[in-house]
Amino acid sequence: MSVVASILMRMFGRPTGTLGRLGGITMAHTNKGCAAWVIDLLDIHPNDRVLEVGFGPGVGIELLTRSVSEGYVAGIDSSEEMVEQAKARNTKAIKNGRVDLRCGSAESLPFEDFFFDKVLAINSMQVWPDVPAGLREMRRVLKTGGRIALGFTPYSGQSKDVLPEMLTAAGFTEAHVVEADQGFCALTIKP
Numbered sequence: 665m666s667v668v669a670s671i672l673m674r675m676f677g678r679p680t681g682t683l684g685r686l687g688g689i690t691m692a693h694t695n696k697g698c699a700a701w702v703i704d705l706l707d708i709h710p711n712d713r714v715l716e717v718g719f720g721p722g723v724g725i726e727l728l729t730r731s732v733s734e735g736y737v738a739g740i741d742s743s744e745e746m747v748e749q750a751k752a753r754n755t756k757a758i759k760n761g762r763v764d765l766r767c768g769s770a771e772s773l774p775f776e777d778f779f780f781d782k783v784l785a786i787n788s789m790q791v792w793p794d795v796p797a798g799l800r801e802m803r804r805v806l807k808t809g810g811r812i813a814l815g816f817t818p819y820s821g822q823s824k825d826v827l828p829e830m831l832t833a834a835g836f837t838e839a840h841v842v843e844a845d846q847g848f849c850a851l852t853i854k855p
């Protein structure tokens with residue numbers, strides 16, 4: 665990996681140390697519009713159980729709590745730095761038991777089968793070490809008929825063309841990609 669790629673990975677891909685802290689602050693500002701757009705596409709209901717994988721600095725989690733007034737919002741991120749920043753951003757909702765943020769990986773989600781109504785990941789899937797395993801886990805924890813959104817900003821490095829096939833191979837149905845100024849988002853359903 666080149667020096668630049670390694671710095672970018674420590675800032676944004678798997679945020680660590682001082683670079684990771686700076687990356688988190690940057691992402692909190694630059695990715696908020698995309699997070700709001702993706703959450704809107706998911707058609708969240710007030711009593712939904714929602715999981716965000718790779719929540720970074722926790723801006724998406726904060727937005728989700730506004731839509732999920734009676735349900736439950738959970739998050740998993742593999743970076744201790746990001747868990748710390750996201751917890752600081754969502755202290756009140758965590759205290760009230762409405763939000764549960766944990767350090768962990770997409771490939772091994774610490775949740776029961778058929779638990780969530782909606783699962784999302786923004787700018788995260790492209791850095792998972794094992795994407796098929798992460799998608800299998802998302803499918804496992806989702807209820808039948810539950811929905812997934814995989815959102816990406818235009819500079820994420822993710823190719824949009826491969827997403828429907830990838831999701832279909834992981835056992836999802838009606839996979840399609842929508843685009844807007846904020847980026848693109850793959851939407852699909854657990855049959």
Ligand SMILES: C[S@@+](CC[C@H](N)C(=O)[O-])C[C@H]1O[C@@H](n2cnc3c(N)ncnc32)[C@H](O)[C@@H]1O
Binds near residue numbers: 691
């Ligand atoms: C580019 S950041 C995006 C953060 C946030 N979603 C946003 O859009 O601002 C990618 C995030 O995914 C997390 N991540 C990377 N690999 C992961 C994995 N295998 N499981 C869970 N989270 C992961 C990173 O720690 C990081 O917080």
